[in-house]
Amino acid sequence: MPGALLPLLHAIQDDIGYVPELAYPLIAKALSLSVAEVHGVVTFYHHFRTHQPGRHILQVCRAESCQAMGSDALEIHIKNKLGVEFHETTPDGTFTLEPIYCLGNCACSPSVMINEEVYGRVDNKKIDQLISDLKSTS
Incomplete structure (x- = not known):
C-alpha cells in the first residue's frame, strides 16, 4: 500500500521504543519495498530510533526561539551532566538525549521534553532538578 511505511514505522517505535534494523527486511517485504528504501526513511527522520532508548527520553528543542533564549548553552550543560x-x-x-526541532512552546523558551511532558523556561538549575528527580524514581 502506498504511504504505509511511515505509519508502520511509527507503530513499531510506539510499541517497542525503536525500529530495529533486523526488522528492515520484514518491513520491506511486507510493503514491496527495498531494504534500502526502509533504511533511508528511518535514517532521514530524526524521530526514529534504531536502538533501544533509555528509560527516559530527554529532548532539547533546537528551534530558533529556543536557541535565541539559550538552548545552546543548556544543551552543552545537559551533555556534560549526562x-x-x-x-x-x-x-x-536511564536517559537518551535527543534533539527536537520545535515543541511549540516558543513563548516559554528554552524548552525541553522529557518523555511526553514539555517543560518551559528551562535553565541549568531546573534541568538539574528534573534529572535528579527522575534518577531518584528510576
Missing part, C-alpha cells in the same frame, strides 16, 4: 551526545544513552540506561 556524559552523552545527542542520540546516545547514558551507560546506566
Whole structure:
C-alpha cells in the first residue's frame, strides 16, 4: 500500500521504543519495498530510533526561539551532566538525549521534553532538578 511505511514505522517505535534494523527486511517485504528504501526513511527522520532508548527520553528543542533564549548553552550543560551526545544513552540506561526541532512552546523558551511532558523556561538549575528527580524514581 502506498504511504504505509511511515505509519508502520511509527507503530513499531510506539510499541517497542525503536525500529530495529533486523526488522528492515520484514518491513520491506511486507510493503514491496527495498531494504534500502526502509533504511533511508528511518535514517532521514530524526524521530526514529534504531536502538533501544533509555528509560527516559530527554529532548532539547533546537528551534530558533529556543536557541535565541539559550538552548545552546543548556544543551552543552545537559551533555556534560549526562556524559552523552545527542542520540546516545547514558551507560546506566536511564536517559537518551535527543534533539527536537520545535515543541511549540516558543513563548516559554528554552524548552525541553522529557518523555511526553514539555517543560518551559528551562535553565541549568531546573534541568538539574528534573534529572535528579527522575534518577531518584528510576
